[in-house]
Amino acid sequence: MTAPVEGDSHSPWRLDVAMADDVRSIENLIAEYAELVDTGDLPGLGRLFAEGVFIGGAGARFEGRAAVEQMFRDRTILYADGTPRTHHVTTNVRVEVDEQAGAATACSYVTVLQALDDLPLQAVAAGRYRDRFVREGGRWRFAERAVHIHLVGDTSRHLR
Numbered sequence: 001m002t003a004p005v006e007g008d009s010h011s012p013w014r015l016d017v018a019m020a021d022d023v024r025s026i027e028n029l030i031a032e033y034a035e036l037v038d039t040g041d042l043p044g045l046g047r048l049f050a051e052g053v054f055i056g057g058a059g060a061r062f063e064g065r066a067a068v069e070q071m072f073r074d075r076t077i078l079y080a081d082g083t084p085r086t087h088h089v090t091t092n093v094r095v096e097v098d099e100q101a102g103a104a105t106a107c108s109y110v111t112v113l114q115a116l117d118d119l120p121l122q123a124v125a126a127g128r129y130r131d132r133f134v135r136e137g138g139r140w141r142f143a144e145r146a147v148h149i150h151l152v153g154d155t156s157r158h159l160r
Contacts, residue, residue: 036087039082040078052142084114108129123153131146
C-alpha cells in the first residue's frame with residue numbers, strides 16, 4: 001500500500017480510520033446500554049431506543065421510547081439504590097459496517113451478574129445480542145436489538 005496523498009478522500013487509510021471511528025461509536029452504544037441498565041436509568045434506555053425496536057427474549061417487540069422504557073419498568077426489579085444490582089458484561093463484540101448504506105450490524109455475548117446482601121455474586125443469565133444500527137445526521141443509533149438468552153440462572157431477583 002502506498003502512502004495516502006494529502007486531501008485524497010479515496011485513500012484506503014482514510015477509509016480505515018473512518019471505519020474504525022464507526023466501529024468505536026457502535027461499541028460505545030453497546031456499552032452505554034449496559035451502563036443504563038445497571039444504573040437503573042430507564043428513561044435513558046427509552047432514549048436509546050427512541051427510534052428503535054427492542055425484541056425481548058420471548059420475541060416480544062417494543063418500539064420507541066415510551067414502549068421500551070415501560071417494558072423495563074414492568075420487568076426489571078429495582079432496589080433501594082435505584083438499580084437492579086446487576087452488572088452486564090458484553091464481550092465478543094463483532095461489528096460490520098456498510099458505509100454506503102449508513103447501516104451496521106453487531107453480534108455480542110452478554111453475561112448478567114447480580115449480587116445482593118443475601119445473594120452472593122453470580123451469573124443469572126447469558127446469551128447474545130443481535131443489533132442493527134443506522135447512521136443519521138452523522139451519528140449512529142440503535143435501529144433494533146434482539147436479545148437471545150441461552151443460559152438462565154436465578155433471575156427471580158432481577159426480573160418480574
